[in-house]
Amino acid sequence: MTTVSLRRSIGHLTFDHVLVRPETHRPAPATVLVFHGMEGRSDAQLAIAERLTGWGCQAIAVDLFGEAVSAGGAQRCADEMTAFLGDRGALAERLSAVLTALTEVPEVDADAVAAIGFCFGGLCVLDLARAGHPLRAVTSFHGLLTPPDWSVDGVIPARVAVHHGWDDPLAPPHDVVALGAELTARGADWQLHAYGGAMHAFMAPFAAQPERGIQYHPVVAERAWRSLGDFLREALPTD
Template sequence: MDTKLRTVAYDQHGAPFDGALVLPEGAKAPVPGVLVFHGWEGRSEGQEEFAHKLAGLGYGAFCVDLYGKGRRGSTPQECEALMTPLISDRAALRERLLHVVEVAGGLPELDGGRLAAIGFCFGGLCVLDLARAGAGLKGVASFHGLFTPPGLPIADPITTKVIAFHGWDDPMVPPADVVALGAELTKAKADWQIHAFGGAMHAFMAPQANSPEMGIQYHAATAHRAWTGMAGFLGEVLV
């Protein structure tokens, strides 16, 4: 299926942000929408590639910008400098996340009543935080995301369905964190799934990831399995 992309400028507290919307070619609006949350690098071509794949499945995909227009990281140091202020202030991060859900829900091309979100690495943490916050999403999918709770009030019950795809050999999310997330979601009465993949490290969805000494490595088989699982999940929650 052919797809098309257009930029979407929005703001929060006077600060400009630079998102992008990818739609199935010829689709009749409004279509179910999927927000795509980037990793620590910020808005990226890789994020847009996932958005095009989602559009190929028939969804409208909104590439979220969490850092601000033109703010991108090209080195680990730059990426960390952009991400750390938000990781360090989860209340401010939650406000930004909820705002962008409102932005996406207000786009005429998307069905605001049928929205989901996916995220990678830092973005994986973000979509879990949206579920915790009680955002109006049908489902969220976290790929090699961080599971650390935000230390903020959690929706009870969590009505957003949750699926997490996790590399078992990811040093950033040890097994204790996996168990803790399951316990947290169970306590909040969520409909949840955690899929753990043996032999997979952090960033298993990112073809450019190649630092196994740091526990960061693309894993093609796991990437395929996780994406296939997500497609089935979206088909369930965005009916």
């Protein structure tokens, strides 16, 4: 596979996105955007992007915080995430700007883009769908599910899949039910996979704080990954 830096500036900020694509002379038929969690753009994202290329698509590890924040370390990234959670309007603006920048990249077919996200990134891809951006599909893994304080009318165009650990303290059952009602009211094509015995961050091999409800679950992680493959094959064009 090949990696290409897609460093882009938005206003006074610089974002270090990374395109990962199969080693082939043909353009990839579809692109999957991979949104990070609290840790910022990371090697974990690149590993996910590399796995995605095995399905014939290309992937972009999205930098949502910007290089300056990532360079500030874990606490700076955590503070940035907290600020966005407190201002979902500002998050929507950042998401829209980053999405626009990436879909204008020559290597990307803007009509064949999906987005997946983990933890905070899961909330981000749901907010992209809520805003009505013309994505083919979005998938949230152990994401935060609460709606933003802004609303948009009309049908959600993206297909939506949510993978949720039932024992996730950051997304209790009433949030799950509320999300289902919200997506139904917006006419979305949506599906929910809830996994018993799984906590927050069940896809993250480094997650090991069960006392806080944060724990990797390899069996559930593999089930969720296989389901993602089926979902993307249904939603995206292939060779």
